[in-house]
Amino acid sequence: MTDKILTVRMDAYPSDSHKLHRYVGTGGYEALRKALTEMSRDEIVEEVKVSNMRGRGGAGFPTGVKWGFLAPSEPRYLVINCDESEPGTFNDRQLTERDPHQLLEGIVISSYALGVNHAFVYIRGEYPKAARRMQSAVEEAYEAGYLGEDILGSGFSLDVTLHLGGGAYICGEETALLNSLEGRRGEPRLKPPFPAIEGLYGKPTIVNNVESISNIPWITVNGGAAYAAIGPERSAGTKMLSISGHVKEPGNYEIVMGMTWRELIYEIGGGIRDDRALKAWIPGGASAPWFVPDEHLDTLVTIEDVAANGSMIGAGAVVVMDETTNVVAAAHRIVRFFAHESCGQCTPCREGTFWLEAVLKRILNGGGRPEDIDLLLSISDNISPGLVWPPAMTTICPLGPSAVSPVTSITRWFRPEIEAMISMREVAVV
C-alpha cells in the first residue's frame, strides 16, 4: 500500500527536488501529458470526485464536489491558497519550497479540467523563499512548454501569476483572499454567492489549498479509486500533519489517517520532551477546540472521529502542551492572535475577541475576579451562540468563533486551575 504521495521526491532527492530536471526525471509532468492527451475535462473531475479527497485547507470539503459547482460562464479562475498562517501550520511551506513543480503540475491539470486559462497562487508575504521557488518553477515550466500557449500541443493555454500577501491571516479565508487579490482590503465576503459562482472579479472561481492541488498529479496517474483506497473511507489519502510544541520530534509528517492520537504523539512525534506528562493538545490548529489525554488519546486521527469529539483536523496542525503549560497563558496567546487578526467587519468578532483577550490577561496578571470564568463564557456565547462545534455561524466568517475554542477548552477541561489562579490573586499581586 502506498503510504506517501506528496513527500516522496523531496525525501529521495533533498538537493534538487525543486528543480524541473529532477521532477521530470522522476516521472513529473507525465500526469499532465496523460490528462491532456488521454482524458477529457469531465473525466478528470470525475476521478477527483471518486478519490474522495477532501480539501486540505481546513474546511475539509470534497474537492471534486466543489469543482462540480463551478458555473459554466467564462472566464473562470483557479486560485491556490498558499496563505498558510494558522498558528501551528507549516506544511504548505514545505510542499511549495521543496516540490513546487508537483504543485504546478496540479495547477495545470486542474485548470485544464476546470476550463481555466489564468490561475493565481496567493503566497503569504512572509514566505519569500516559497515565492522564489515557485517563481523559478513557473519560469522553468514556461520555458519547457508546460505553461503558456498550446501546452504540449494540446491547444490548451494557461498563465500563472504569483501574488504576494501583505501579512494578514484573514486573507487565508477564501473570499478575503479574493478581495485581496482584487486589490482590496482582505475582508471576507458574505456567502452565498460562493466563489464557484461569483469569485474573482465576480467570475466563477475555484479556491483550493496547496496540499489539495499537490495531490492532483498522483490522482491523475493512479486514478481516483486508488487514492480512495488509501486510509479510512471518509479521510481518504495521505495528510500532511504539522506537529509542534512540547514533542521530541516536531515537524511535518505525511501520514495515512486512522491511527490513534496516542500513536501520533508518542510514536510519530517522539513523545513529550523530557518525558514529562501530556496536558493537552490542539488537534487542528489554533482555531480548533483542544483535546486532553484522559478523553482523547485513543480517539482516531480521522476527520470524522475528531469532528465527533467536538473538534477538527483543520489544516493538520497538532500543537502539543506538556504538564508545565500554563493553560490560561496558552489560551491567551491564541485569543490574542485572533483579536489581532480580526478584520473588524462583525461586531461580535471585533469586540468579543478584544474582551476575551482583556479578561484572560487580567486573570494572568493576578487581577482575575470570581465572575471572570462566567464572563469569558458569556462573551464567547455572544461570538459563537450555544458554544457548539462546528459553530452556529452569526459572523461573516469562522474567525470569530475560532477565537472561542481555546476559551471553551480551558473552561471545560481546566476550570479548577483557572479558579485557583483567580483565588491566588492576592498572592500574585503582592
Add this chain to the structure above:
Amino acid sequence: MTTVIAHWSHDNRKRAESILASYPERRSAIMPLLYVASLEHDYVTSDAMRDVAALIGITPVQVQSVASFYTMFKRSRVGDYLVSVCTSISCYLVGADDVLSAVENLVEGGRDDAGEDASISVEHVECLGACGGAPAVQVNYELIEGVTPEKAEALIGWLRATSPEVVLADEMQQLFGGRRSFDWGPSEAEGATRPLPAFGPYGSARECR
C-alpha cells in the same frame, strides 16, 4: 492607459509594467506595486501611495485604505534590518518570549538608529509557519529556526558588526539557528537587501543589486 512614473528607476518602471500586465484588472496590482513603491521610497510614504494610485488610475485615498489593512506595508521607516520574532502559540510554548526580551534588551524601544553601521527594528509577529523549528525569527523576512535567546543576541551583534548587504536565510540559520521544521534542501544565494520580502518580481537580490 500607462502612466509613467518618471522618477522611478528604469528597473522599477519595467517591473511595474510587467506587474500591471499580469492581472486581468489593474486594481489587482495594488499590493505588488506597493512593494515596488517601497523600493523607491523606502517605505509606504504618501508619495509612494500617490505613485501607485497614478499607475493604477484610482485615488491615493483608495490606495491608502488598502495599504493600511496589511501589516507588511510599513507606514513609517524601519531599520535596515527588521527583526521579527514570532510569539505565537508554538513558539511561545518553547520560549519565544525570552527570545523577544533578549532582542529587545539590545535594541532599546524596538528601534536602534544609533548604530554606525546598521539600524535595527524589532517587532513581535504572529506565526511564521515555522512552528516545527520554534522559536522562529525572521530578518527582513528571511527565516531562522530554532533560535535561543543567546543566539538571538549573537544575531543582533552580528548584524551590527557586519552589516550584511544581503541577508541570507541559510547563512543565518547556520550561524544562529537550531532545529528546523524540515530539511530546507540546498542553500540559496538569494536573500533580502532591505526590509521587504525578497521575491524576484518585487525586490529580490537577483534583480536589485
